[in-house]
Amino acid sequence: KQEVTQIPAALSVPEGENLVLNCSFTDSAIYNLQWFRQDPGKGLTSLLLIQSSQREQTSGRLNASLDKSSGRSTLYIAASQPGDSATYLCAVYLVDQGGKLIFGQGTELSVKP
Amino acid sequence: DTAVSQTPKYLVTQMGNDKSIKCEQNLGHDTMYWYKQDSKKFLKIMFSYNNKELIINETVPNRFSPKSPDKAHLNLHINSLELGDSAVYFCASSHRTGHEQYFGPGTRLTVT
Numbered sequence: 001k002q003e004v005t006q007i008p009a010a011l012s013v014p015e016g017e018n019l020v021l022n023c024s025f026t027d028s029a030i031y032n033l034q035w036f037r038q039d040p041g042k043g044l045t046s047l048l049l050i051q052s053s054q055r056e057q058t059s060g061r062l063n064a065s066l067d068k069s070s071g072r073s074t075l076y077i078a079a080s081q082p083g084d085s086a087t088y089l090c091a092v093y094l095v096d097q098g099g100k101l102i103f104g105q106g107t108e109l110s111v112k113p
Numbered sequence: 114d115t116a117v118s119q120t121p122k123y124l125v126t127q128m129g130n131d132k133s134i135k136c137e138q139n140l141g142h143d144t145m146y147w148y149k150q151d152s153k154k155f156l157k158i159m160f161s162y163n164n165k166e167l168i169i170n171e172t173v174p175n176r177f178s179p180k181s182p183d184k185a186h187l188n189l190h191i192n193s194l195e196l197g198d199s200a201v202y203f204c205a206s207s208h209r210t211g212h213e214q215y216f217g218p219g220t221r222l223t224v225t
Contacts, residue, residue, distance in 0.1 A: 031211045036216075043203060043216040043217055043218040043219050044203070044205075044216040045216075046215060087154065093211055100158055100161070100171070101146075101158060101214060103155070103156040103157070
């Protein structure tokens with residue numbers, strides 16, 4: 001059974017810091033991995049999607065890496081800003097189960113001005 | 114230009130009632146999903162439809178019945194609501210299974 005774990009559960013940093021959020025999964029037979037952002041009381045916004053054949057994806061100040069063999073992904077946020085404060089969720093797509101997306105519990109990020 | 118929309122945004126109802134949540138996507142996607150986010154913020158898939166056909170039914174009580182009248186709509190009907198059904202329900206869509214998923218704003222259901 002696929003399990004997705006995110007560490008840390010919460011993180012507080014001063015503005016301007018570079019930071020790394022971690023995601024691990026137990027079964028490496030994934031189709032892809034997707035990082036989302038969720039603001040309080042809002043829906044999820046897709047940030048980056050990494051195919052299982054890729055090592056990383058970049059969008060602006062965000063860089064996501066994937067090491068499928070070790071079951072790990074990281075989301076790197078450069079020069080953090082107060083507007084980055086949100087919960088970040090990673091999710092893996094399982095091909096052999098009808099395309100099911102399995103979520104981690106999220107990392108709640110707070111960036112202090 | 115809302116991509117995935119849900120109605121209503123908030124729903125407060127009493128135990129035993131029947132209620133529906135509607136979802137529409139204007140992205141031209143083939144696949145739609147319902148997720149439940151519990152009080153601990155954990156998101157779990159409930160159902161998935163591809164071209165109006167059910168492809169995932171994740172051991173959800175049969176009080177929950179999804180209905181897809183066409184590719185752009187996936188509604189969720191819940192019978193005999195229970196306290197434990199209180200949660201935020203999210204609809205999502207993707208071009209096809211395995212592709213990037215786009216989420217709606219959520220419907221916060223409170224059962225009293």
